[in-house]
Structures are given as C-alpha cells and as structure tokens.
Amino acid sequence: MPYRLLKYAFKNPEELGDPRYFDQPEKLKSSYDVVIIGGGGHGLACAYYLARDFGITNVAVLEQGYVGGGNTGRNTTIVRSNYLTPEGVKFYDESLKLYLDLSDDLDINLMYSTRGHFTLAHSDSAMRTSRWRAETNKHLGIDSEVVDRQFIKNEVPYLDLDCGGTHPIMGALYHGPGAVARHDAVAWGYGRAANVRGVEIHQKTQVTGIKTNDDGTKVVGVETNRGFVQAGKVISMVAGSSPRITSMVGLKTPIEIFPLQACVTEPVKPFMDTIIVSGSLHCYVSQSSRGEMVMGASADPQELHSTRSSFDFVEGLTDQMMDLLPFTGGLRLMRQWAGMCDMTPDFAPIMGKTPIDNFYLDGGWGTWGFKATPVSGKTMAYTVANDKVHDLIKPFGLDRFDTYKLVGEKGAASVGH
Amino acid sequence: MKVIDCPHIGKRPMSEFVYGHEVREMPKPSEASDKEWADYVFSRDGAPGVKKEWWHHVPSGIWFVFERDTLTDKFIRLVDIAEVQYEL
Ligand SMILES: Cc1cc2nc3c(=O)[nH]c(=O)nc-3n(C[C@H](O)[C@H](O)[C@H](O)COP(=O)(O)OP(=O)(O)OC[C@H]3O[C@@H](n4cnc5c(N)ncnc54)[C@H](O)[C@@H]3O)c2cc1C
Numbered sequence: 218m219p220y221r222l223l224k225y226a227f228k229n230p231e232e233l234g235d236p237r238y239f240d241q242p243e244k245l246k247s248s249y250d251v252v253i254i255g256g257g258g259h260g261l262a263c264a265y266y267l268a269r270d271f272g273i274t275n276v277a278v279l280e281q282g283y284v285g286g287g288n289t290g291r292n293t294t295i296v297r298s299n300y301l302t303p304e305g306v307k308f309y310d311e312s313l314k315l316y317l318d319l320s321d322d323l324d325i326n327l328m329y330s331t332r333g334h335f336t337l338a339h340s341d342s343a344m345r346t347s348r349w350r351a352e353t354n355k356h357l358g359i360d361s362e363v364v365d366r367q368f369i370k371n372e373v374p375y376l377d378l379d380c381g382g383t384h385p386i387m388g389a390l391y392h393g394p395g396a397v398a399r400h401d402a403v404a405w406g407y408g409r410a411a412n413v414r415g416v417e418i419h420q421k422t423q424v425t426g427i428k429t430n431d432d433g434t435k436v437v438g439v440e441t442n443r444g445f446v447q448a449g450k451v452i453s454m455v456a457g458s459s460p461r462i463t464s465m466v467g468l469k470t471p472i473e474i475f476p477l478q479a480c481v482t483e484p485v486k487p488f489m490d491t492i493i494v495s496g497s498l499h500c501y502v503s504q505s506s507r508g509e510m511v512m513g514a515s516a517d518p519q520e521l522h523s524t525r526s527s528f529d530f531v532e533g534l535t536d537q538m539m540d541l542l543p544f545t546g547g548l549r550l551m552r553q554w555a556g557m558c559d560m561t562p563d564f565a566p567i568m569g570k571t572p573i574d575n576f577y578l579d580g581g582w583g584t585w586g587f588k589a590t591p592v593s594g595k596t597m598a599y600t601v602a603n604d605k606v607h608d609l610i611k612p613f614g615l616d617r618f619d620t621y622k623l624v625g626e627k628g629a630a631s632v633g634h
Numbered sequence: 635m636k637v638i639d640c641p642h643i644g645k646r647p648m649s650e651f652v653y654g655h656e657v658r659e660m661p662k663p664s665e666a667s668d669k670e671w672a673d674y675v676f677s678r679d680g681a682p683g684v685k686k687e688w689w690h691h692v693p694s695g696i697w698f699v700f701e702r703d704t705l706t707d708k709f710i711r712l713v714d715i716a717e718v719q720y721e722l
Contacts, residue, residue: 460680469677474704519653522682522705529635529649562676618676619669 256280262594274415281423285404291556312592323406334395457557459580484508565624654688
C-alpha cells in the first residue's frame with residue numbers, strides 16, 4: 218500500500234477535509250419547530266423539502282441507530298409506477314419523475330439505472346390483472362404494456378419460459394421505466410442536502426415517548442434517551458416501528474409488522490439488465506451494478522418485530538428462482554437479511570394528518586416504500602408546512618379506514634417490493 | 635427449521651402451521667356503530683408484545699391458540715380455548 222494512503226488510516230477523519238456527509242452535533246436544542254422521528258430516506262427527504270421549499274430549517278431528525286440503517290438500507294431498490302389504482306399510479310409516478318434528476322438535485326451519484334421491469338404472468342388470472350394494470354397505466358400516461366412470450370424471450374434469454382414445466386409463463390406486464398438505485402446514497406444525499414440548509418441530524422437518539430397537552434389532543438414534544446425536546450410539530454417516519462410510535466400517543470392504526478427478507482449471490486458478469494418479478498412464484502430478481510443477483514420473496518407469514526433472517530426463506534426462494542433462472546443453482550449466496558415491514562390491509566401507505574394536533578404520520582410503507590421516498594418527503598413537507606394535506610396523498614389518510622374507503626393496491630404490490 | 639412444541643401433537647415444523655393473527659373479540663354486529671365495526675375490522679395492536687394468536691395446524695386440521703412474544707418469536711404456551719371464549 219502506498220504510504221500516502223496509509224497515513225490516512227491514522228488520521229482523525231475530521232482533519233481530512235471532506236470528513237462526513239453531515240455534522241454530528243453534540244447537543245440537542247431544547248426546542249425545534251419540527252421534529253422528525255426516523256432518519257431513513259423518508260425522514261431525511263422530508264427534512265430536505267421542508268428546508269428547501271418552505272424555508273423551515275429549525276428541524277431535527279432523530280434517528281435511534283444510524284442514518285439509513287432501517288428499511289432504507291435493506292430494500293432491493295426497485296422504483297416503478299405501474300400500480301393498479303389511479304391514486305397509486307399518480308403518486309408513484311411523481312416519485313419516479315423526481316428520481317430522474319435527483320442525482321443533480323442532491324449532487325450525489327444515486328446510480329439511478331432504468332432497467333425495464335417484467336411482472337410475469339403464469340395463469341389466466343395473472344394475465345387479466347396484467348391487462349387491467351396496463352390499461353390503467355396507459356390511461357394515466359405511464360409506459361406499460363402486456364407482452365407475449367416471444368418478447369420476454371428476446372429481452373431475457375436466460376429465463377426458462379416453462380419454469381421447469383410446472384408454471385409456464387403466458388406473458389408479462391412490461392414497464393420500461395422500472396429502475397433500480399443506490400439506496401444508501403438516497404439517504405445520505407437527502408441528509409447532506411438537508412444539513413447544508415440548517416437541519417440537524419441526531420443519530421443514536423431514540424424517541425422513547427411523546428408528550429401531549431393534558432387532554433391528549435395536541436403534541437408538544439418528544440422524550441428521548443438524551444432528554445426532552447419541545448417540538449412545534451412531530452412527524453413519525455419510522456416504517457417498521459410505526460406501531461410503537463403511534464401507541465405512544467394512543468393512536469390506533471391497521472399497521473402490522475411482518476419481516477421481509479432478501480439476499481444476494483456472489484457477483485457474476487453483467488448479463489441481465491432487466492428486473493424480473495413473478496407473483497405466482499413469489500419471487501423477484503435483478504442484477505446489481507456490482508454483478509450480484511439481488512433476490513427477494515414475499516413477506517414472512519407471521520408478525521415479528523425483528524430483523525433476523527431465516528434458512529426457510531433461502532430454501533423457499535432459491536427453489537423458485539431455479540425454476541425461473543436455472544443457472545442460479547450454481548451460484549453461492551453472499552448475504553441475507555431482513556427488514557421490518559409496516560403492512561397495511563390495502564397495500565397503500567398511511568400518510569398525512571392525524572386526529573392529534575401537530576402530530577403527522579408517514580407509515581404503512583410495507584414492502585414498497587423506497588420508490589416513494591422523494592414524493593413522500595415532498596408531500597409530507599407540504600402537508601406539515603401548510604397544515605393542509607397535499608392533493609396527491611389525500612387518498613392515503615388514516616381516516617379512510619373509518620369510512621371503508623380502502624385503496625385496493627394489493628394486486629400490484631403484494632410481491633415484496 | 636423452526637419447531638413449535640405443542641402438548642397435543644408434539645414438536646412440529648412451523649411450516650406445517652398457518653398463522654391466523656391475534657385473537658380478538660368481535661363486537662356484536664347488530665349493536666356496534668359503524669365506527670366501532672370499522673375499528674374491529676381494521677385496527678390492530680401492531681406494537682410488539684406477548685400476544686395470543688390463532689395457528690392452524692394444516693395436516694391435522696386443528697386450530698390452536700398460542701401465546702407468542704412477537705419481539706423474539708418465542709412460543710410461550712398453548713392457551714386453553716376456554717381462556718379466549720366469549721358469548722356470541
Ligand atoms: C427486504 C426489503 C426489500 C424491499 N424492497 C423494496 C423495493 O424493491 N422497492 C421499494 O420501493 N421498497 C422496498 N422495500 C420497502 C422500503 O425499504 C421501505 O418502505 C422504505 O425504505 C421505508 O423508508 P423509511 O424512511 O420510511 O423507513 P426506514 O428506512 O426504516 O427509516 C425509519 C428509521 O426510523 C428509525 N426509528 C425507529 N424508531 C425510532 C425511534 N423510536 N426513535 C428514533 N428513530 C427511530 C429507525 O432506526 C429507522 O432508521 C423493501 C423492504 C425490505 C425490508
């Protein structure tokens with residue numbers, strides 16, 4: 218190793234000029250205009266748009282662990298907008314558009330890479346759902362179409378179209394704009410850009426309680442492991458910890474936590490530039506820019522607040538994956554992990570205002586919220602700054618359950634992403 | 635492979651069971667308001683804790699209620715059905 222490199226190993230990173238992505242302030246202030254609970258992509262994006270679009274900079278993002286260590290750093294990074302409901306399609310498409318120039322906006326390479334996204338159909342009913350989605354998508358101006366076996370064969374020559382003879386592929390929903398991105402960079406980029414504008418990011422700072430006025434109708438601050446902080450407004454953006462936070466203010470929601478697991482193989486030469494999803498086989502796969510096959514399945518079957526990963530998952534997933542891409546049987550797995558997903562009954566998020574004044578909720582992101590990071594940050598910032606729910610997220614309010622106005626996104630979101 | 639130890643059928647792989655969610659008491663449909671009914675249909679106690687849950691053992695067709703810690707995934711005990719019974 219050259220001496221020039223070695224000497225850096227003994228230096229304090231702060232002395233090296235470009236030390237950290239953001240400051241690590243030592244002390245919490247006694248009061249902030251806005252406290253954001255959760256330093257994942259959503260929390261940091263919201264902080265950024267609060268500062269950039271509304272000039273609200275007396276903001277603290279409180280993160281119990283490290284920035285991006287929740288589901289933001291655990292997901293399989295698929296970005297797409299070919300959902301089933303018009304509300305969902307419009308919302309996710311706005312996010313996809315924000316992603317397109319986000320690298321410039323945040324001055325960081327997000328490695329956003331448009332790949333094309335196939336949702337394979339192995340049955341008549343899956344073909345019908347594909348057709349339904351394609352028509353809804355096209356109506357809303359989204360690039361989305363039903364394609365036949367020959368098209369799939371040309372685009373993904375390594376796929377076994379008959380899946381070992383047991384689940385022959387009949388066609389697919391193809392979504393050209395489907396993409397992948399570097400998830401950590403999304404969190405770091407938003408964090409840095411928010412910090413530059415005056416937002417404080419406090420890691421290793423866990424919210425342990427939420428303080429309300431005497432009759433519990435209004436939030437006034439948060440208790441943390443580093444003391445009490447007064448807050449004008451509090452936003453919960455904690456994904457898999459949402460029920461723990463809402464229970465602190467006695468708010469009931471339909472959110473339940475189920476782990477979602479994923480894994481990667483050893484890197485191989487780039488050969489597959491598309492994203493492949495099979496609802497019937499409960500699995501999906503893409504190749505990362507490093508060459509690893511990134512693979513995932515459906516969420517675990519029972520509630521669990523843990524990020525343990527299991528052998529049952531690997532066994533089930535690889536069994537299905539070898540039907541789709543037989544050669545993967547020769548690859549070794551490098552890593553497997555899990556994230557806690559905040560699932561909702563209609564597979565749509567829960568966003569916006571709550572019955573408690575000054576308390577806002579952004580949760581119910583389940584297995585699909587990475588793609589929504591920019592748009593959820595932006596619309597939540599608008600909602601908090603104006604105390605008025607942004608049009609795009611009106612269908613996602615918590616009160617929809619009281620009135621049975623569910624969103625019905627299950628058909629497009631049930632396979633884990 | 636995770637194993638569930640059940641006093642009635644012995645140690646069985648978890649994959650033989652289907653999770654049936656937390657045991658909850660249904661309000662009387664004829665008496666509950668729309669809001670109470672919506673609360674029953676949708677709201678959940680999503681925070682971690684020791685919960686009584688339905689588990690269906692598929693091969694034998696029996697529904698059991700187990701107490702499980704949803705933070706650690708430990709099955710604590712088999713619950714006597716009498717404990718969770720209520721008048722319909
Ligand atoms: C395996 C897997 C694959 C996925 N694949 C995709 C995909 O391909 N595409 C897609 O769009 N989505 C995907 N998702 C979903 C996506 O990852 C999440 O919906 C999204 O990242 C949520 O972002 P967030 O910022 O809301 O939450 P997180 O990134 O989880 O951030 C929440 C933060 O809050 C912190 N926190 C919690 N409690 C407290 C507290 N009391 N005090 C302080 N801080 C606290 C946590 O430490 C955490 O860092 C996947 C998820 C998993 C697990």
